[in-house]
Amino acid sequence: MFFEGSEKKIEVIVAPQVGSLRELGIDFWQSIVASANAEILSSISNDECDAYLLSESSLFVWKDRFLMLTCGTTTLADAVMLFIDKIGADLIAFASYQRKNEYQSHLQTSSFEQDLHVIRERISGPAFRIGHLDSHHHYIFMTDKPHTTIQGDHTSELLMYHIQGEAADYLRSSNQSAEGVRRILELDEMLPNFRFDDFLFEPFGYSINGINGDKYMTIHITPQEASSYVSFETNLDLAHYPVDIIARLLAILNPGSWDVIGFNSPRSTQGYPEHLCLGSCALETKQGYSLDFSHYQQMCHEVLIPESI
């Protein structure tokens, strides 16, 4: 029962002429989500943002931008194309498209290179792979139009592989509840002013969106033993946040390895478990985004259990 937890991600900022993306309405966003082979499960809203919980991950819509994450074998590149066709490529101020290393890339319906080929038929821009193909790596495409990043535009992503220990056991148990997952992840303590929307999948898996003003957070959990994966992402400025959320999540979920990807988000390893940083990369984009990728490995030797096929 394999499920690809690793997300594809698209972030788009539109020109002011488009008006508010939030006013495009639920039918518009439903069609975008459907084109990626996902569906909207529920949503929460505040003055700044609509946060949709999807059958496979999340969609956040602000006035001038949206962010969509999808996992499994979803076809997010199709959603990118549909959005561009509906809005018009000229009105896209900035777009980025990301994929991470997948557990079973051969089960995906397309490769990053194939997605790139399709996307570049509409919008141009550089693309990179960061990290070796036989290890954790990250693909990113960004548009090359002139665009000035907004002050305070930070994003941090924490991707955790092979979670172990009490929390991991709970997430794999049959008697879990959404409240129980929120409690075990200490979300109310760490993010006290956030409004949450979460969903527990059958038989396993958990997704949560949280919003507070224009700030968002999202966590997606694929707990299955052989290919466990948990992602956390936020636009909070973690360098100036009172709680060290990344270190706290690492302590709770105890992953064998993890990646941290930051956009305008300075790297810090304070509070991390003892680790080896296998590789890291800093990349400055033309638009002023500073991208950091680091791949960490717990400093321990693992006795591997042969998995019967």
Add this chain to the structure above:
Amino acid sequence: MFFEGSEKKIEVIVAPQVGSLRELGIDFWQSIVASANAEILSSISNDECDAYLLSESSLFVWKDRFLMLTCGTTTLADAVMLFIDKIGADLIAFASYQRKNEYQSHLQTSSFEQDLHVIRERISGPAFRIGHLDSHHHYIFMTDKPHTTIQGDHTSELLMYHIQGEAADYLRSSNQSAEGVRRILELDEMLPNFRFDDFLFEPFGYSINGINGDKYMTIHITPQEASSYVSFETNLDLAHYPVDIIARLLAILNPGSWDVIGFNSPRSTQGYPEHLCLGSCALETKQGYSLDFSHYQQMCHEVLIPESI
């Protein structure tokens, strides 16, 4: 210009009634090799063994067994099926089929699971994956017939990723020669009684077979910077060999990470560069094979260079 260096491997031992596999003749073996989408480039022979250098790796044929390694996008499972159909499944005393993690598994024409499905239509046996999907891992299928391993049946495989330094630079240079590669790998010193057959591919890549009595060695080099890979394999009893070949090759090729796979070959890390053993596994088979898999990582932090796509 991507080339998948990682090999698929089949080893088959036949029942005595088959007679000598060496007497099946070149046409027979050419058809087996062709069914995997490879071809025979050259060969060497001695009293015990015929060693064929292939367009994509190697074939060794003894009286009662053969071993075939193929890389790239070859279809080795098809060769397995053709051999079984020609000889008859009842006369297969033992067979194993292996695949390693590939750099770009989505470019392969089949997955291990798909190969397994086809192979199991003819012969039954257990199969395992050792190692996590997001890291180095190894797939192996073995027949489950009763079969007693021969005394002295050792195999050692060394798989090296991301080679660096002087030898790596030479292997990527345009002025290399087969003699130069043999010299840089110190093969004459390490294997003084072996007869060699080697081939330098255009523009890069090198393969060598060596035989000495019933002992073989083979090295395949895919030196391209972004996905460099070097494999060494032998049935020498390395635990009782005067030169520490694995440690010597690691010192020469300086890989960022490497796997050692041993069949009835005790694990030793003497002389290895400073490393973290990320994971290891010992597996005992019903037939008495003891399989060891270990994944090693150099103890250093790598500054990753974004690769433009």
